[in-house]
Amino acid sequence: MIEFKHITKRFVRDRTPIFALRDVDLTIQKGEIFGIIGESGAGKSTLLRLINGLEHPTQGTVKVDGVSLGGMSKADLRQLRLRTGMIFQHFQLIQSRNVADNIAFALKAAGVKRADFPERIRELVSLVGLEGFETNFPSQLSGGQKQRVGIARALANNPTVLLCDEATSALDPVTTLQILELLKDLNERLGLTIVLITHEIDVVKQICHRVAVMSQGEVVEVASTYDLFSQAKHPVTQHYVDTALQIELPERILQATPGKIIRLQFTGEKTGESTLSEAIRRYDISVSILHGKVDYIQDVAFGVLIVSLTGSSDQIAPALDWLATELHALEVIQDVA
Ligand SMILES: Nc1ncnc2c1ncn2[C@@H]1O[C@H](COP(=O)(O)OP(=O)(O)OP(=O)(O)O)[C@@H](O)[C@H]1O
Ligand SMILES: [Mg+2]
CATH class of the missing domain: 3.40.50.300 (P-loop containing nucleotide triphosphate hydrolases)
Incomplete structure (x- = not known):
């Protein structure tokens, strides 16, 4: 046109x-x-x-x-x-x-x-x-x-x-x-x-x-x-x-949180929570949600969560690999031992 x-x-x-x-x-x-x-x-x-x-x-x-x-x-x-x-x-x-x-x-x-x-x-x-x-x-x-x-x-x-x-x-x-x-x-x-x-x-x-x-x-x-x-x-x-998604984590919270902090995105078909609970079961890790938002873009759900993962490194590493394949996107935003 x-x-x-x-x-x-x-x-x-x-x-x-x-x-x-x-x-x-x-x-x-x-x-x-x-x-x-x-x-x-x-x-x-x-x-x-x-x-x-x-x-x-x-x-x-x-x-x-x-x-x-x-x-x-x-x-x-x-x-x-x-x-x-x-x-x-x-x-x-x-x-x-x-x-x-x-x-x-x-x-x-x-x-x-x-x-x-x-x-x-x-x-x-x-x-x-x-x-x-x-x-x-x-x-x-x-x-x-x-x-x-x-x-x-x-x-x-x-x-x-x-x-x-x-x-x-x-x-x-x-x-x-x-x-x-x-x-x-x-x-x-x-x-x-x-x-x-x-x-x-x-x-x-x-x-x-x-x-x-x-x-x-x-x-x-x-x-x-x-x-x-x-x-x-x-x-x-x-x-x-x-x-639009307003998911900046305050610096203060970042600094006060040990372990791996990841930011994950999920789309309509698979919710972030269900994928996370499966990761917890499979790899025996702990997850706490620090921040999150689910938005709808023309009626399709789109969500972002910022979570911290704790556990031993031989649990965390495969869990991250698995999450990366299951989720729309995953980014490690802080990694403090
Ligand atoms: N008639 C004009 N004579 C000289 N400069 C112009 C003219 N029209 C636009 N500009 C310049 O061209 C650039 C782009 O302007 P434009 O109005 O297209 O921006 P915009 O994205 O619509 O901005 P806004 O969101 O403020 O409306 C600006 O630097 C503006 O100052
Ligand atoms: Mg204009």
């Missing part, structure tokens, strides 16, 4: 070049919910704005639905923009117009016949769950409701792609979840391709099928959400995953 090939974007500020994007290669499939995560200034918004031609690459090509944006006429670009909905952190609503009129504004821009407005407004209002709020002004809506209007407007022209730039960053966690659920529902019901920028790994965890991790203008890792959590490769990715 969207293809970036060798994309470089250079801005010049005070005569100094700034590379917002460096040699980015990325393909986003039709019907995907694709997340882009990265620190502030990583180049996320710049990448997103290339998709609807709001920004042009310094080098490289962007293709949407097989068509290269570089070769498009102004009129084609306008059509593309209409087929590409976009929502923002601060909603971008017209304050002086009510919900129905905000949506009407987008319908007008999309060239919908005025006679069709009432029907389309009804459809869009119901699609985003705002029935009964048609005559409210933006100042009379909650943040979540404002973003629903933003989504309705973005969908006015039946787009095939929806771009979301930090669309939930101004919302509280509960409202964020509701908006993410709505996006997921739209993705499933309308087959909408969604590209979603965020700096919150929790957002990725909730709805993204695949993710690109960006840092300093580069895409440093692309993976399915599950793989990202279970086998993060790049340090930046690892940092996000650690944040």
Whole structure:
């Protein structure tokens, strides 16, 4: 659906070049919910704005639905923009117009016949769950409701792609979840391709099928959400995953705990506890759990435990070997005799 090939974007500020994007290669499939995560200034918004031609690459090509944006006429670009909905952190609503009129504004821009407005407004209002709020002004809506209007407007022209730039960053966690659920529902019901920028790994965890991790203008890792959590490769990715799983053991505890301390990861099929109890039976070792968390990534359990193992070395060594084959991942993080 969207293809970036060798994309470089250079801005010049005070005569100094700034590379917002460096040699980015990325393909986003039709019907995907694709997340882009990265620190502030990583180049996320710049990448997103290339998709609807709001920004042009310094080098490289962007293709949407097989068509290269570089070769498009102004009129084609306008059509593309209409087929590409976009929502923002601060909603971008017209304050002086009510919900129905905000949506009407987008319908007008999309060239919908005025006679069709009432029907389309009804459809869009119901699609985003705002029935009964048609005559409210933006100042009379909650943040979540404002973003629903933003989504309705973005969908006015039946787009095939929806771009979301930090669309939930101004919302509280509960409202964020509701908006993410709505996006997921739209993705499933309308087959909408969604590209979603965020700096919150929790957002990725909730709805993204695949993710690109960006840092300093580069895409440093692309993976399915599950793989990202279970086998993060790049340090930046690892940092996000650690944040989400919050399993840093306080230094004080580490120092006060003798023996081998291991960090183990397990996936849906096999829980960490059951594997550990089997290790205890087989090898006659003692295990104490120091820290742990079970998380769910799109309904698949994923857990991390930090445990200390004690026993004689001829029990511990084979136990570790066995655990390493049974578990998703295992790492010895401290080994004090
Ligand atoms: N129009 C511009 N002129 C000059 N520099 C720009 C312009 N747009 C973006 N940049 C620079 O390009 C880099 C990437 O910016 P971008 O907005 O894409 O980052 P981002 O990942 O979206 O960050 P944030 O999370 O803060 O929104 C930054 O260093 C930014 O200052
Ligand atoms: Mg941005």
